[in-house]
Amino acid sequence: MSDGRTNDATGGTRGASSVWRAPGMPALLGSTALGFAGFALLMPVAPLWVLDGGADELGAGVVNGVLMLSTVLAQLLVGRVLARLGWRWTLTLGACLLGAPAPVHLLTDDVRAVTALAAVRGLGFGIITVCGAMGVAALVEPARRGRAVGAYGLAVAVPQFLLVPVAPWFAEAVGFWLVFTLSVVPLLAIPLAPPMGRVLRTADRPSSDTARPAERRDAAGLRRALTGPIAALLAITSAGGAVLTFTPSLDPDPTTVYVALLVFTGTAALCRWGFGGYADRRGAAPAIAPLLFVGAAGLAAIGVGTASGHGAAGRVLLVVGMLAVGVAYGGLQNLTLVQAFAAAGEQARSAVGTAWNVGFDAGTGLGALAAGAVATSASYTASYAVLAVVTALVGAGWAGSRWRAKRRARSLPADGPRESSSR
Secondary structure, three states: OOOOOOOOOOOOOOOOHHHHHHHOOOOOOOOHHHHHHHHHHOOHHHHHHHHHHHOHHHHHHHHHHHHHHHHHHHHHHHHHHHHHHHHHHHHHHHHHHHHHHHHHHHHHOOOOHHHHHHHHHHHHHHHHHHHHHHHHHOOEEEEEEEEHHHHHHHHHHHHHHHHHHHHHHHOOOHOHHHHHEEEEEEEEHHHHHHHHHHHHHHOOOOOOOOHHHHHHHHHHHHHHHHHHHHHHHHHHHHHHHHHHHHHHHOOOHHHHHHHHHHHHHHHHHHHHHHHHHHHHHHHOHHHHHHHHHHHHHHHHHHHHHHHHHOOOHHHHHHHHHHHHHHHHHHHHHHHHHHHHHHHHHHHHHHHHHHHHHHHHHHHHHHHHHHHHHHHHHOOOHHHHHHHHHHHHHHHHHHHHHHHHHHHHHHHHHOOOOOOOOOO
């Protein structure tokens, strides 16, 4: 309907001027921002903490790898937790698990203990991420979903833009204690859980009644629909996992590290928001392959900059590479989620939210682990070279799939069905 009445299935208001004011969205965005603030503070600092305690690069990579593994495991269980506890208590549980362990880091820098804390934090992070993606889909109707995902993306990206670059500086210049103390900030989201839970309980009821049977009936079709978007997401988030984990170790100059991370997180934030309108106007699929190639070029530039030492030229290449990877990282976070919803259909909303978040965090963890393993056995240059090749190959695969889909579409009658991936 287009008469401005509330849409029962989404909880949104059709024809509303702004997705920011849709019922439940302010609380959802605030809760998301607080959760990601805690995540952003510790993502680069927890590996530094164990390196400071004597661990090697592989050990540092394991910390964030386990964080993401635990996140993925939690994401696979969020549906069951929601069914048992409801939105309010599930959101509260996520905030507690993510924020409460942070000060415990002050007691030890042993890699095993820090990894255990990362596992607990990952459980909370998994709950917050899936609830956020499912909530956006429930609160805003498909016609405005690109912009809603963009707003959600800003709530995710702005804390990273503000905090990822300064967190290592805080740790080195003031002390790790400051970062670990600030990282309890997800607990501030607990008061937002009751009002958000009330809106989401109403908004999500129609999809909850119909989505799961439909998903069970066509699991194979759902997997086919999600393969392309999730593959692209895995590639770019692997790059992001390496950047977030190891950039503080790429250059001894703290100013260079700060600028590099600021450029990466800033461009990611802007592009995650900016591509929302593009996706609503043109569809998500056309831009995915080009952004993967941009990301691959950026990773190659980072690798070359790292290989050339710590001179001016190498540092310029490092920052330029971070800019390119940030564009791809932010843009693809938006586009892959919008494309996944479009390809899978409204009846698979909960499955898409879970699959996308699993792909995001599995990619982040794999990137941290792989980059740490290659850096330990070879060098950071080799790590970024491997990531660049993988990202380019996925881009080539996506471009080939799009070309084949267009050929099939041209061979159909003018009034025949069209591929969902050609939105």
